[in-house]
Amino acid sequence: MTEETPGFDEKPDVPSGSDDAAETAAPSEQEGGAAPAGDAAKTAGLTAELDQARSALAERTADLQRLQAEYQNYRRRVERDRVTVKEIATATLLAELLPVLDDIGRARDHGELVGGFKSVAESLETGVAKMGLQQFGKEGEPFDPTIHEALMHSYAPDVTETTCVAVLQPGYRIGERTIRPARVAVAEPQPGAGPAPAAKESKESAGAAGATDGTDGADAEDGAADGEESGGPDKG
Numbered sequence: 327m328t329e330e331t332p333g334f335d336e337k338p339d340v341p342s343g344s345d346d347a348a349e350t351a352a353p354s355e356q357e358g359g360a361a362p363a364g365d366a367a368k369t370a371g372l373t374a375e376l377d378q379a380r381s382a383l384a385e386r387t388a389d390l391q392r393l394q395a396e397y398q399n400y401r402r403r404v405e406r407d408r409v410t411v412k413e414i415a416t417a418t419l420l421a422e423l424l425p426v427l428d429d430i431g432r433a434r435d436h437g438e439l440v441g442g443f444k445s446v447a448e449s450l451e452t453g454v455a456k457m458g459l460q461q462f463g464k465e466g467e468p469f470d471p472t473i474h475e476a477l478m479h480s481y482a483p484d485v486t487e488t489t490c491v492a493v494l495q496p497g498y499r500i501g502e503r504t505i506r507p508a509r510v511a512v513a514e515p516q517p518g519a520g521p522a523p524a525a526k527e528s529k530e531s532a533g534a535a536g537a538t539d540g541t542d543g544a545d546a547e548d549g550a551a552d553g554e555e556s557g558g559p560d561k562g
Contacts, residue, residue, distance in 0.1 A: 413503060420459050421505050424498060426450065431496070463496045463508025473497060473504060478511035488514050 430447040433439045439447055462473065469476065469488040477494055485491075490510040497508030 413500065416457055417500055417503060417505055420454055420457065420498070420500065423450070423454060424506060427454070427498075428495060458500045459505075460499050461496045462499060463490070463493045463510060465490060465493055469510070469512045473499075473507055474512075475507040475509045476512045477509050480511070480513045481516045482513035483516040485513050485515055488512055 427450075430439065430451070433443070433447070467490050469490055474490060474497070478492070480491070482489075482491065489512065490508075491513045492511040493508060494511060495506075495509040498505045
């Protein structure tokens with residue numbers, strides 16, 4: 327009877343842990359290859375979201391800057407309008423007081439500004455001066471049609487340009503705004519008063535010419551005087 331050798335036909339026992347390790351290793355290798363692709367897609371998505379956030383931030387910043395500029399312009403416009411309205415209201419009020427100031431001025435010129443009336447008048451003048459009212463218009467100043475109103479006109483030999491020779495009513499202004507022009511009497515240079523200086527210059531020129539020709543300037547003047555006395559050369 328032949329004895330069989332055990333172990334030749336039977337497969338050797340393999341630990342089951344090695345198969346599990348092989349199966350686990352295979353999926354791990356597949357996941358390791360897919361991981362970089364997933365990270366790249368995720369990074370691209372985050373980059374796109376960041377770009378969108380930056381674009382939205384830039385738009386909001388531009389909107390905020392535009393609103394701030396509009397607000398600053400609005401504030402300046404409101405402030406300018408407020409100042410303009412204040413000036414108009416002040417000018418309207420002071421314009422109503424100008425006849426009173428004219429009466430005070432006439433009373434002062436006639437010596438009637440005395441007693442309590444003088445105190446009231448001075449208080450009123452001080453108050454309107456604090457509000458910015460300024461008086462202008464003086465005798466002897468050149469006539470300016472932008473601030474003067476000519477009510478009388480005459481000629482005078484002692485003026486070289488149109489001049490205010492009398493102030494009938496003073497003018498008033500607030501800053502650069504004229505409330506009432508100064509009402510004045512003006513005088514212009516006397517017509518025909520200019521040839522005299524020209525004749526004098528011609529005589530001086532004749533004397534200078536005589537000196538240049540070797541003659542005495544005094545002789546030239548004497549000759550001119552003789553000609554004037556004799557009435558000039560006789561006509562044939």
